[in-house]
Amino acid sequence: MHEYGLAVGVVTAVTQQLPGRRITAVCVHVGARSGVEPFALKNCWPLATENTPVEGAELIIEQIPATVFCPDCGEEKTIDEFFDYSCPDCGDIIVEITKGQEFSIAYCDVD
Template sequence: MHELGLLTSVVEAVERAAAEATSKVSRVENVALKVGTLSGAVPEALHGSWPLAKAGTICEDARLTLEVIPATVFCPTCNRDVEIDEFFALTCPECGTPTGNMTHGREFALDYVEWSTEDSP
C-alpha cells in the first residue's frame, strides 16, 4: 500500500514547515490534501493509513481532510473541461472529439495545514 509512504512524506513536510514557523507550533489540528481521481492514491486507503503515518509525530492528533479532484480533459470542440473516468479513450466523452489534454485528476498535493502555536489563545 503506497498510500502509507505518501502520507509519511506529507507528515515529514508538515514537520519541516512547523520547525520553520515563526511561532512554535504546539499542535497540528488538520492536514488537508488535494487528491486527483487518477493520481493513483485511493482516498479510503489514505484515511486507513493516516493513523499509522501520524503516530508519534507532531500530527498525532490531526485529522486528515481530502478534497477529491475529478479527472478532466479540455475539449476544443466543447471549449471546456469535461470530466472523464478511468476508462478514458483519448476522446471527449460528450462529443467524441479526440483530446488527450488532461487538465485535472493527477493531483496529489498538500493543500493546507491548520495548527496551534504556543502564543495562540
C-alpha cells in the same frame, strides 16, 4: 500500499514547514486519476503520524474529479475511469488531462 509512504511524506513536509507547531488538521487534494486510494490513505494516517507533531491531527481528503479540455467544444469536461482519450461529447481526440492527477497538500490547521 504506497499510501503509507505518501502519508509519511505529507507528515514530513508539514513538520518541516511548521517546525515546533502542533498540527490539528491536514487537508490533501487527491485527484481521481492520481493512483491514490483515499480509503487506504485515511486508514494508514494514524500510523504515519504516530509520535510526530501531527499525531492526532485530522486528515481531510478533498477528491478532485478528473477533467479534460476539449479544443473542439471549447470547454472543460469531467471524465470517468473509462476515459479513452476522446471527448465524451463530440468524440474529438484529447491527449491531455487538465485535472485529476494531483496529489498535494492544500492546507494545515495549527494550534
